[in-house]
Amino acid sequence: MVEDGQIKTTVSPFAIREGEIKVFDGKDGYVSVNQIIHKVNLGHISDIHFKILDFINEFEFLTSRQIFQLLTMNNVEIQSQDKLNNKLEQMVKSKILTRYYFSSEEGKGIYRVYCMEKMGKYLLTSREIDCKWQPTDNTKPVALMKKRLAGNQVIIAFIRKVKNFDSYQVKPAITGKTINKTIKGHGKIKLSMAGKSLYLTLECVRREEGWEDRFRDRMKVYVDFYEHFVPMDSGYETKPEIILVCEDEKHMVECLREIVKNKIKIDGQKIYYTTDLRQNADTLDNSLTKFQKNATTGKFEVKNVKFKILQ
Numbered sequence: 001m002v003e004d005g006q007i008k009t010t011v012s013p014f015a016i017r018e019g020e021i022k023v024f025d026g027k028d029g030y031v032s033v034n035q036i037i038h039k040v041n042l043g044h045i046s047d048i049h050f051k052i053l054d055f056i057n058e059f060e061f062l063t064s065r066q067i068f069q070l071l072t073m074n075n076v077e078i079q080s081q082d083k084l085n086n087k088l089e090q091m092v093k094s095k096i097l098t099r100y101y102f103s104s105e106e107g108k109g110i111y112r113v114y115c116m117e118k119m120g121k122y123l124l125t126s127r128e129i130d131c132k133w134q135p136t137d138n139t140k141p142v143a144l145m146k147k148r149l150a151g152n153q154v155i156i157a158f159i160r161k162v163k164n165f166d167s168y169q170v171k172p173a174i175t176g177k178t179i180n181k182t183i184k185g186h187g188k189i190k191l192s193m194a195g196k197s198l199y200l201t202l203e204c205v206r207r208e209e210g211w212e213d214r215f216r217d218r219m220k221v222y223v224d225f226y227e228h229f230v231p232m233d234s235g236y237e238t239k240p241e242i243i244l245v246c247e248d249e250k251h252m253v254e255c256l257r258e259i260v261k262n263k264i265k266i267d268g269q270k271i272y273y274t275t276d277l278r279q280n281a282d283t284l285d286n287s288l289t290k291f292q293k294n295a296t297t298g299k300f301e302v303k304n305v306k307f308k309i310l311q
Contacts, residue, residue, distance in 0.1 A: 052067060175233070286304050
């Protein structure tokens with residue numbers, strides 16, 4: 001597998017392309033439960049297949065590269081990306097998983113996105129693993145899928161590259177108490193060092209059509225969440241630092257513009273920014289930035305932020 005630092009692309013694979021659509025790349029037809037049971041009995045579906053299912057169940061959408069990284073981090077012997085791809089192909093043919101790719105005027109996407117299928121849910125529930133997947137989950141549009149993929153990649157990067165990493169949650173619920181609205185965040189990360197903990201909450205922003213309105217509405221929930229926060233709200237012991245995961249550096253500025261234009265302000269709370277490609281660095285020491293107003297010019301300037309706990 002190509003290491004993160006060797007990736008030379010200047011455009012995030014999880015950025016929105018103009019006119020982009022989601023294309024089904026799974027298998028049609030019927031597979032019976034008896035056929036799956038037979039494969040389990042023969043050992044053709046083994047513990048490693050169940051581990052892959054566990055990850056898909058937890059993260060909802062994953063690329064094969066992300067699955068490989070998760071397996072490797074959990075000390076699962078997989079040998080190579082090609083070996084994993086062969087197993088994923090078997091799971092797709094058995095309708096345990098399904099997959100999609102994204103297509104636009106620029107051509108087909110270079111990666112496939114894997115998600116749960118009916119037989120996969122049956123296998124998990126047979127082992128008393130909670131699986132809330134419904135077939136309609138796979139009908140989500142491109143933007144929602146890419147937000148989840150981007151958030152998953154940040155979580156994986158923190159697990160792999162931050163020695164003070166403690167734990168994570170893929171889809172934390174963020175509740176605005178006074179507006180009575182709950183949204184699913186894109187990641188909750190806990191870092192711990194010397195008996196102290198720092199929480200991060202990830203909000204992934206994509207440039208889908210009308211993204212500015214969606215971004216504004218979701219930020220209103222965060223504002224309400226922070227203004228009325230008490231310990232253990234949404235499982236956070238203390239107020240988390242909010243990180244906007246943007247498509248690129250220019251998109252960070254676009255998000256700032258929306259925040260300023262809509263007078264979005266969280267008292268006593270800074271908003272930090274990062275991008276998809278910043279997660280590919282060898283360390284995440286310099287992955288976070290903030291915008292700070294210059295007292296002389298009145299203009300916003302971008303500043304790199306160094307949290308000691310990220311080292």
